[in-house]
Amino acid sequence: MNDAPAPGPPDLAAVAAGIEQTNELLQRVLAKVSTTPSIHAVFADAGYVYAAMGRLVAGTEDRRAFDLDAEGLIEAFIDKARTIFPDSRLLRVYWYDGARRRLHTTEQQRIAELPDVKVRLGNLNANNQQKGVDSLIRTDLETLARHRAISDAVLVGGDEDLVSAVEAAQGYGARVHLWGIEALGGRNQADPLLWEVDSQRTFDLDFCKPYVTRRPLLYEAYGEGASAAGAAAAGPRPGREDVRFVGARIAAQWLVERGRETLAELLPGHPYLPGATDQELLVEAEGLLQHSLRGHADLRRALRDGFWDHLQAQF
Missing domain, CATH: 1.10.10 (Arc Repressor Mutant, subunit A)
Structure with a gap:
């Protein structure tokens, strides 16, 4: 037979004090979250940008046939992101491109000197194809999302291989927004990528025109070795x-x-x-x-x- 005394009534004052303490803690956490600024970053696949804008404006994907005002375009991307995320701060723009032996070209050096821009280089093979760029994008996107360094990621690209990067970032709570360049008579972004992202935006011909200048006389007169530097020397x-x-x-x-x-x-x-x-x-x-x-x-x-x-x- 158990002669232990029955438990007494709960100490209501202690319970109320515990609830009040919990509420105060929640209020402090919510206040901190509400005052923490959102941060966004732009991840731009330069290979996609050059090919898509060159095809749309100049009628060719050959970089030697046109000049791209990368600085002006990056500024436009920053401005557009500021409009879309008015209460968010820009972390930086990541500009992914290819280069032989990963050595910066003169143009890539100029881009790297821009404020709030980080140039990341993959390799360029004998056929001028980028290698390793998608893995760089995935690493940066996933790392920043995992460490809660960004809340929104703008991805400028179209390769299906980027789907895994999008999934990884979303798994850590980041929202991914896909930006693309208008394609005449079709698409230049993979369907699985379009299905996976949180939002989409396409820049049309009128937006792209100011940033692309075809150089027909120089390119045709001097051949494939011609460059924008030759035109500027005039x-x-x-x-x-x-x-x-x-x-x-x-x-x-x-x-x-x-x-x-x-x-x-x-x-x-x-x-x-x-x-x-x-x-x-x-x-x-x-x-x-x-x-x-x-x-x-x-x-x-x-x-x-x-x-x-x-x-x-x-x-």
């Missing part, structure tokens, strides 16, 4: 201070033509300009300088510096 290269002055001059002109309120709206985006505005600045500067600034990252930065310097002095 005229004297302006100095950084000259370009900076032109940037300030254009800003002053725009203030008169467009009004202070319009340009004041650009200030919160410093040091970035919206893609359309950046292209207008570039085209107008090239007209004044009578020299192409495409492919000259240092001069493009000098142009923007001059533009921003004048604007910030006025506000």
Whole structure:
């Protein structure tokens, strides 16, 4: 026979105190989560970008037949992502390309010098085909998602091999958004990739046109060894201070033509300009300088510096 006393009534005060303590802890956790900024990153397969934009705008995938304003395009990607994720911060843009023995070309060096851009190189085989790029994308995407370094990933590409990268990132809670280039008369992105991602966006011909320039005369006259550097050598290269002055001059002109309120709206985006505005600045500067600034990252930065310097002095 068990003579142990029956358990007494629960201590309601202690239970209430425990519930209150738990609620306070939950409130602190939720407050911390709500104030933690979202972070996004852009993962761009340069091989896909060159091939798709070259085919759409210049009618060819051969990189030697056209120039791609990679700096301007990357700025446009950053601007578009800022619009889509207004409450998120950019981690960086990853630019994946191929190179023989993984040695940067001059163009890749210029891209690598851009702020918030990381160039990652795979190998380039004898047939100019990229090798190892998909695995680099998967590694970066999965690692950042696993460590909760990003909440949203923008993937610019179309290869079916990227499906596993998307699945891995999603498994760690990241959302993956697929961006592509318009394909005339078909698709240039694998169906399984389109099915797997969280959202899709396609850039059309009007968006792509400003960033692709076909070089028919140079390419046809001098053959496959011709380059954009040969075309640029036709005229004297302006100095950084000259370009900076032109940037300030254009800003002053725009203030008169467009009004202070319009340009004041650009200030919160410093040091970035919206893609359309950046292209207008570039085209107008090239007209004044009578020299192409495409492919000259240092001069493009000098142009923007001059533009921003004048604007910030006025506000």
